[in-house]
Amino acid sequence: MRDPDHSKIAHPGHAAAIVALMVLAGGPASAHIVDGSAAGGFLGGFAHPLFGLDHVVAMIAVGLWGAFLGPPAIWLLPITFPLVMACGGAIAILGVAVPGVEIGIASSAIVLGAMIALAARPPLVGAALIVAAFAIFHGHAHGAELPPGSDVVAFSVGFVVATGLLHLSGIAFGLLARWPAGRIGVRVAGVGIALVGLAFLSKAV
Amino acid sequence: MSGLLQTFVEGFINPLVTPAHVLTLLALALLLGQQNRPVSFLVFALGLAGGFVAIVLAVEATPARTVLLASAAVLGVMVAAAWAPKPLALLLAAIMGTALALDSPPQAVTIADAYATLAGTALGACAMLFVVATIAAHANADWQRLGVRILGSWIAASAILVLAVWLK
Numbered sequence: 001m002r003d004p005d006h007s008k009i010a011h012p013g014h015a016a017a018i019v020a021l022m023v024l025a026g027g028p029a030s031a032h033i034v035d036g037s038a039a040g041g042f043l044g045g046f047a048h049p050l051f052g053l054d055h056v057v058a059m060i061a062v063g064l065w066g067a068f069l070g071p072p073a074i075w076l077l078p079i080t081f082p083l084v085m086a087c088g089g090a091i092a093i094l095g096v097a098v099p100g101v102e103i104g105i106a107s108s109a110i111v112l113g114a115m116i117a118l119a120a121r122p123p124l125v126g127a128a129l130i131v132a133a134f135a136i137f138h139g140h141a142h143g144a145e146l147p148p149g150s151d152v153v154a155f156s157v158g159f160v161v162a163t164g165l166l167h168l169s170g171i172a173f174g175l176l177a178r179w180p181a182g183r184i185g186v187r188v189a190g191v192g193i194a195l196v197g198l199a200f201l202s203k204a205v
Numbered sequence: 206m207s208g209l210l211q212t213f214v215e216g217f218i219n220p221l222v223t224p225a226h227v228l229t230l231l232a233l234a235l236l237l238g239q240q241n242r243p244v245s246f247l248v249f250a251l252g253l254a255g256g257f258v259a260i261v262l263a264v265e266a267t268p269a270r271t272v273l274l275a276s277a278a279v280l281g282v283m284v285a286a287a288w289a290p291k292p293l294a295l296l297l298a299a300i301m302g303t304a305l306a307l308d309s310p311p312q313a314v315t316i317a318d319a320y321a322t323l324a325g326t327a328l329g330a331c332a333m334l335f336v337v338a339t340i341a342a343h344a345n346a347d348w349q350r351l352g353v354r355i356l357g358s359w360i361a362a363s364a365i366l367v368l369a370v371w372l373k
Contacts, residue, residue: 075351079285079358086362090369146370153224153274156366160359 041151045158048142049166054105054200055138057193059163061112062131063170064193068116068177068186073124077131078167082160084132088139093146102204104137109197116190212311212318216325219309221333225367226305229273232280232360233301234334235353238341240289245298246338250331252299256306257323269307271371276301278364284357287350305330 049055059081066077091098098104111130114120122130146155173189176182220226237245256269276297283289311322341353 075354079355082358082362083282083285083365086365089366093366093369093373095373143366143369146366151224152370153228153363153367156363156370157224157228157359159366160362164355164359 042154042158045155045160046162048145048155048159049162052141053196054109055141056166057196058105058108058112058134058138059166060170060173061109061116061190061193063167063172064174064186064189065112065116065127065131065170066167067171067174068119069121069124069127073127074171074174076124076128078164078171080128081131081135081167082163084135085139085142085163086160088136089143089146090139091136092140092143098136098140101137101140103201104134105141106197106201106204108134108137110194110201111197113190113192113194113197117187117194118190119187209317209321212313213321213325216309216311216322216327217329217332219322219326220305220330225270225273225277226308226330227333228360228363229277229280229301229305230330230333231337232277232284232357232364233298234337235284235341235357235360236280236289236294237298237334237338238344239284239287239350239353240294241342242289242291242294245294246331246334248295249298249302249334250327252302253306253327253330254302256303257327259303259307260310260323264307267304267307269304271368272304273301273308274364274368274371276304278361278368281357281359281361281364285354285361287354 049059062077062081066074069077088098111134115122115127115130142159146152146159174186177186220230233245233249237243280297280301283294306323306326309323309326311319311326313319313322344350344353
């Protein structure tokens with residue numbers, strides 16, 4: 001369903017310039033670990049998802065879309081994502097390859113951003129399936145980088161908490177959609193997220 | 206602080222600072238609070254006592270920590286889904302109590318120190334379970350109930366990742 005406010009989205013040239021700067025400043029999801037020593041405990045795990053812009057925007061988009069769709073999606077999507085993401089991570093840890101992980105991650109930002117920008121309202125199950133499908137790619141990318149060791153519990157908790165907090169920040173921002181001006185702002189954010197995804201997709205293919 | 210008191214305190218703190226124990230206790234506490242089933246608390250305590258008896262009887266090394274994390278994953282999903290059949294909740298409470306005890310063997314020199322550590326661990330685990338379950342039981346606002354469910358999904362996700370690393 002398209003929203004009549006769609007025509008009010010910010011000038012594409014401005015958005016493209018912002019996205020170009022953001023992409024230049026951030027690396028892909030495969031380069032999240034800054035250094036080996038930081039990845040040992042909770043803080044290492046917490047920092048892990050924050051160093052990949054493609055991952056960050058997709059996480060925020062999940063919360064943003066959930067808030068935009070309203071209850072029960074506002075809690076169902078942020079619950080679905082980490083659970084399926086963990087399964088994707090487990091698949092990677094167990095050595096099962098998933099093709100096109102980087103393309104899947106970039107596509108997640110494009111699709112989720114587009115859903116927000118277009119004010120799309122698919123059935124709840126459909127929205128959850130879309131989020132779950134992309135969560136596999138995000139989980140796989142991160143799972144392949146989880147350091148084995150005695151503090152793996154703390155690392156995993158930090159990693160999941162950081163991902164969850166990105167969802168919550170998206171929800172907080174998405175709650176602005178209750179007001180007309182906020183709704184426009186949320187949809188503009190969706191355009192930005194999709195453009196970031198496009199930029200990463202162009203690097204991935 | 207006397208030696209015995211110190212070992213008691215060390216035992217008390219142990220389940221509160223061991224990440225795997227914190228994760229599993231949080232999962233069970235959230236479920237107990239969410240479902241408001243104090244009987245599960247009693248079952249957990251009985252399981253804990255059974256595990257400590259096994260330690261006293263010098264049971265060999267067990268995969269207790271793996272069992273704990275697997276239970277945490279299942280409990281986390283149950284909290285996220287706000288779904289907990291009573292028999293399953295009771296069974297998991299008993300398993301977690303036993304596994305937590307078996308995963309907390311005292312590093313003590315004397316028998317008295319060992320008993321003090323076990324008593325401290327039992328009290329620490331039960332105290333944490335009680336406090337968090339009470340808080341979760343009083344989380345009645347919509348956003349609080351959703352927060353509990355989201356926490357459950359985070360616990361399950363963390364446990365699944367750790368299990369994958371351990372089972373690799």
